[in-house]
Amino acid sequence: MDKVRKEFPVTRKGIYANTAVYGPLYDSLIDWRQEHDLDFLLHGSGMRKKSLQILSDTRKTVGQFFNCKREDVALINNFSTGLNVLLEGLHPKKKILLLENDYPSVNWSFENRDFDISYVKTSATVEEKIEKAIGAQHIDVLALSLVQWLDGFLIDLAFVKKLKTTYPNLIIMADGTQFCGTRQFNFADSGIDVLGASAYKWLLAGYGNGFMLFSDRVKELFSLSTIGFNAANGDFDKKDAIRFAKQFEPGHLSCLNFGSLKFSMEFMQRIGMDKISQYNQLLSEKAKQQFNSLGLLEDRIVERKAHSTIFNIKVDTRVFNHLLENNVSCAQRGDGVRLSFHFYNTENEIDAIVKILKTAL
Known part of the structure; x- marks a missing residue:
């Protein structure tokens, strides 16, 4: 997916974990x-x-x-x-x-x-x-x-x-x-x-x-x-x-x-919807495991076998602002912060978010 990722300029500004709010435009679409x-x-x-x-x-x-x-x-x-x-x-x-x-x-x-x-x-x-x-x-x-x-x-x-x-x-x-x-x-x-x-x-x-x-x-x-x-x-x-x-x-x-x-x-x-499906499942499983290890997910999410690539982590406004200050694009929803990942995101970005969260928790 590295080649595809280059189509999305927003990914060069920080970690874009906000597709659940708005899917970014990309170079070839703008050309069209x-x-x-x-x-x-x-x-x-x-x-x-x-x-x-x-x-x-x-x-x-x-x-x-x-x-x-x-x-x-x-x-x-x-x-x-x-x-x-x-x-x-x-x-x-x-x-x-x-x-x-x-x-x-x-x-x-x-x-x-x-x-x-x-x-x-x-x-x-x-x-x-x-x-x-x-x-x-x-x-x-x-x-x-x-x-x-x-x-x-x-x-x-x-x-x-x-x-x-x-x-x-x-x-x-x-x-x-x-x-x-x-x-x-x-x-x-x-x-x-x-x-x-x-x-x-x-x-x-x-x-x-x-x-x-x-x-x-x-x-x-x-x-x-x-x-x-x-x-x-x-x-x-x-x-x-x-x-x-x-x-x-x-x-x-x-x-x-x-x-x-x-x-x-x-x-x-x-790109191949089969490849996108498999890759997004990989991101979902990775994020679920990492956020759960920090105790940031609701039980009803942890207990499910399958999940989407959207996660609401149990953190407050202070942590939300900390994420923004570290160039993580995300949104406050309900009682927590919503992070969402698509095929232009990477496993390394999830690791980076976890590292940022650890410095604030």
Whole structure:
């Protein structure tokens, strides 16, 4: 990964352990974006045909990246907007199961509507609690983040797939913003009905782009009223023949933003998502072992077999400031400090963070 790391200037300023806040831009993406804008500068409306092709190709690339049919891919500006559009089409009396303290844009979107909501507290045995609640309460919809934003808690994907087999009528909706781009993922084989994500974090695509993926049955269970000329591809005759995913695209989309998403996915595919997955797992195991040796992790994280590359360590503002003073980019979240690692980070950087922490603890 050393060659790839050179693409990211931010890594030369210190230790960038903050992808959970924002995935840094990189040299080859900036080159593409500058060339794109230069084309607009020189050709104006002559770029229209190329712009539409970029958007079409982005849907195809997203579908290939996650193994989802192209026609079931919606391009959205961000996850929060996409989820709110979707929930307007869900019957208000559905019984919903959420996780306590999940990302606000997930939970608030349900809580702000007339749903019957229950909660499960995140713990080392959260999957067992979820399954028990679904069976006992006859839950219609399970909605959660695959990776929890506060501490990187990773939901067992094998459990999600098994849950769908046990409860085939259950609608499973997932926020993948802190997950997508960290490892290989097969949507068609996941058991998930809706996967949405903003792509400015682990997919390294900058602000203003994201996607939603849909299973076949979702189209039968949601009734959307969102519409616009772009959803019909600018064709008056297609007003009454708009496919489900296009209802999330009522207006014009930025070919710069979504072209950036396409470029970044292809960039990661060239590296190899299998290699990225393996490397991130190595970073995760290394960080978990090191932070646990300092007694900085919650028991529910330590007791789990698998974890993401996001960690919330139990330190105060003084230690947070000490990390910043030593050029470690990180964030305060909840009662601790959140550190997050991606494929441009190194094992040596984790060792360096541990050494810095030891001088402050």
